[in-house]
Amino acid sequence: MIDDPAFWLPQDGSLIGVLVGAIILYFYTVVLVRLLGKRATAKMNNFDWLIAVATGSLLASGILVPDISIGAAVLGMATLGVCQYAVTKFFAKTDVADDAFKAEPRLLLHKGVWLDEAMVASRITRQEVLSRLRSEGLTSVNDVNWVVIEPDGQLSVIERSELELGQADTMDGVVYDPETLVQKERWPKR
CATH class of the missing domain: 3.30.240.20 (bsu07140 like domains)
Incomplete structure (x- = not known):
């Protein structure tokens, strides 16, 4: 198994796709974090942590999983970013949902x-x-x-x-x- 060159280097040229996807998604993630502000990478509560993990999963999937397009990963990450922004903005302005969502x-x-x-x-x-x-x-x-x-x-x-x-x-x-x-x-x- 380890002796097989296909174990280390796929024969279908997918490494180029991984390289291009990684570069595109890296820069997209940097831009997204800059737009969302410091809160995007903070772990102020469990929801911040959840968003960070889910975004990392989407990032990795967009790079490594051939069935998930870069566009789908970008859309998923953007959706999570917008949701986090909206929820944290809501929490900052009201105490209504604080008890239900925050520890x-x-x-x-x-x-x-x-x-x-x-x-x-x-x-x-x-x-x-x-x-x-x-x-x-x-x-x-x-x-x-x-x-x-x-x-x-x-x-x-x-x-x-x-x-x-x-x-x-x-x-x-x-x-x-x-x-x-x-x-x-x-x-x-x-």
């Missing part, structure tokens, strides 16, 4: 205390949070005010300070159960 940030760790119910609801393990803390150069959960799972699935780490949740502007909109925080408050003194 909310959720508090997972509060001043050294694990919020187990929030972690189960978010399907995040302690080991995943600890991994994130290590990547931030932190050595203990007691070095952290809060860990939040963001709408895009990333974990944000806010280092230890004397601020309360209500005093931190960046914590507005973060979902947490105030009763749980009162019951579990135990931040060790340094």
Whole structure:
């Protein structure tokens, strides 16, 4: 199989089609991203990620799959781009569909205390949070005010300070159960 030259180079001249398709679709993608703005490549929420993956799939299909024309790939990518633009524009102007389409940030760790119910609801393990803390150069959960799972699935780490949740502007909109925080408050003194 590996010894067969057709394994490495197709005999039907399709490599030229791949080369031309790749060049055309590359430049088209660059133009599309420039037209749609920085949001086209951002992963601010799950829908941004979905659009990026789907666009990449269409790009690859247009280059490598002979049954999919470059025009079909261009049309598919343009349609996804227009849909993302329209949806994000709509979200920016109204809160009507926010709850239905966007995930909310959720508090997972509060001043050294694990919020187990929030972690189960978010399907995040302690080991995943600890991994994130290590990547931030932190050595203990007691070095952290809060860990939040963001709408895009990333974990944000806010280092230890004397601020309360209500005093931190960046914590507005973060979902947490105030009763749980009162019951579990135990931040060790340094």
